[in-house]
Amino acid sequence: MSLLEIRNITKSFGDNRAVDDVTLTIQRGEFLGLIGSNGAGKTTLVNLISGFFPADRGALVFDGHDITRQSINERIRVGIARSFQLVNLFDQLTVLDNVALTIFSRQGKTRWLWTLADRDGAVRDEAVAVLRQFGLEAHAPVLAGSISQGERKLLDVAVAYALRPKLLFLDEPTSGVSTREKAPIMDIITAVVRAEGITAVVIEHDMDIVFRYSDRIVAMHQGAILASGSPDEIRRNEQVAMTLLGTHADPQG
């Protein structure tokens, strides 16, 4: 069953066609890996879907609704969330507050100027629970700007997750993190995502990570989709191997 239909989405910046007539369907509950070399259009595609800027052409249908013209806020309300490649947190707020604020926003409570945020037990408890799922609860009272890079990457995802989205885009959740930290981070993320039945799209450069965790892989190149299929199919795909790995495909898969 499809959750998001991307139809003929195109976006150009001047002469550069960043996303070129992309058509793709994201199935409910799947864990999709999005790969491609730098400049392939992966982040631009996520930016288009999350509403950062509008597409030049094409349509987006989410859960049966046309969201093509919707604002960032409307898309969040229907259930789309994203994390960021370069960590994007509220550094002067505590780790707990980063998540708590997101929950307040989700519940529409950020309109309230007359109550004390810290007194809201329900929100606080939910925030702690989210942090616990991501292994960050020990850092709750600490400023987000002062935890380690790996923890910041996890917090970035936790904040997006706290929106309780139906569709979660993760933009390079393990980039900038040491190799031995990558798998634990991905384990935590996948565990949370699968436990809640969230549909996830992960942009990644680390092929080991992508092949290990994805149900399906979509490869992009120069703004267009090169190939789409199971990890085995992609591994055997000659075109993908040539453009992305610079080698020949592995015939054994």
Add this chain to the structure above:
Amino acid sequence: MSAPGSVAAATQALLTPGRLAAVALSLLVLGVLPLILPPFDTLQVSYGLILGIAALGFNLLLGYTGLLSFGHSAFFGTGAYAAAFLVKYWGVRSMEAFIVAGVLASLLVAALIGAVCVRYTRIFFGILALALSQVLWSLALKLFWVTGGTDGLRVPTPTLLGGAFTQAFGVQTDKTAFLAYRYYYYVLAVFVLATTVMWVIVHSPFGKALQAIRDNEVRAEFVGVQVRRYRYVAFLVSGAFTGLAGVLWVPLNGLTTPEVLYWPFSGRIVFMAVLGGFRTFWGPIVGAFVYNYLEVWAVSATVYWQLVLGVILVALVLTMPTGLVGTAGQLLAWLRRSRRA
């Protein structure tokens, strides 16, 4: 250290016995000041409290929302002139009426100026606010048949709370007695109320949203906080507070002139917040008090006190950016750490 415990600890930290004691002590001191100080000094404290409210309002934007406005004289002046207009055109003398009119007028001005300013990027916000405040100033100056022009408008002593307490502290007609006692306590009461309200606002979910916008407006938008709207509301609240200060100021000064709308006044408000430390709640208030005394000294010492102010501001930004309260806090934290080590 279990997580709920640490979180609970973080919450209690807001209202520790130490902090409550400090607040109670300050209130006590402020409460007895008129009884021990000569009237002139009590007036200075009044000015300090009033400027404190102005700086508090200003800092909702700078410290908590990340917006630096160089146009807050617009609100202070609107509050002052609102009171003056009530006197001139409707013969009103009630302080409460002044306050209501002043705050409403400031909200209106903030609604108009804010609608334009929040559409612009953060870095141009301040200079746009400056420019729009000067439009207001030019109107006050040039429409002299309405505003009294450079002569300004007089505001005689208002009646407080409909005339209750008029017998307290001496003869009703003695203006000094009025200002140094009854009016001082009135200002103090409004100050306590305003500070409490602002304290709740910055610790509310709305306050957290503002801080998120300050820290990362892109991410704020992506967690569902509609940045422009929140900035606008922050601007309205900020304007209302500074307008309230303007209303309280004018009976003390007896007169309002276009000077109070002129850009150097906005600069003073900025300076107060930076001097005290704009990344803290109490910084701007402390800065307002210190600034008030600094200005009295500087004006009497040299005619180029704006130069002194400018030099101090540059020095602060380059060497002590967290201001007095911020730096004191850092020193305390460093002392605590080195004692533990």
Add this chain to the structure above:
Amino acid sequence: MDTLVIHVLNSLFYASILFLIASGLTLVYGVMRIVNMAHGNLYAVGAYVAAWIVGLAAGSFPPAALFLLLLLGAGAAALAGAILEPTMLRPLYRRPEEYQLLVTFGLLLILEDLLRLVWGPYPLTASAVSDTLGSITILGATYPGYNIFVILIGAGAAAALWAFVYKTRFGVMLRATSQDMRMAAALGVNVKRVYVQAFTIGCFMAGLGGAVVMPISGAVLGMGVEALILAFVVVVIGGLGSLEGALVGAVIVGAVRTVGITYFAEVELALLYLIAAVVLFLRPAGLFGRA
């Protein structure tokens, strides 16, 4: 008819001065992403220094040479900029932008009083310079020759700046740095040098504006902030960081100001900003600005 001619010429006259100031402001923003709150005061520095030098030289130099001395006013402003950028602005590039605004605002306060300290509270004038060009008759209207000179300076400066930015090697570096500072640095551009040079040029333009307008309006305290809020209207309308925008904005503001001063004297500034507000509502980035 001749009133119309005068209005048009006055509009161009204002536009020239406004362009000189606004182009500096927008150039500095475009390249360095800095709003210099003290920009108007550098315009004032240009006026004061020019007035002072002309005042000293008036007896001994022929009037024609006095025109060249005006350039010294611009030079003084440029020199000030060249000193200020490395000392006060460079330490703050890595810090949040509030700090830059605060420092340049402190600079505004300092320069305001410094001018008063050096030259006193009374205006300086040098009408000898503007008188030398007398009046010219254009299309039946009599118009001061000096104003025509200012219009020519404005047009010349626009052309020179355009050529500089788009036709020289330094201009290429300027544009590269303004589009992507890190990439430019990675490609070997000395960003520090580009910054100080861009800032100096910006200050020069402002100082030139002040020097050139001084024979007519004198060097007066408070002219700096007044210039800043007018230049800012130009930049808002024309668009941040755009030189074409500064030119078009200057012409629009010049025209509105001329009409405003003639028919709506008290609310002329309010009228200007009303127009700016309308532009902001329709095109938040200004007419030529990038979003």
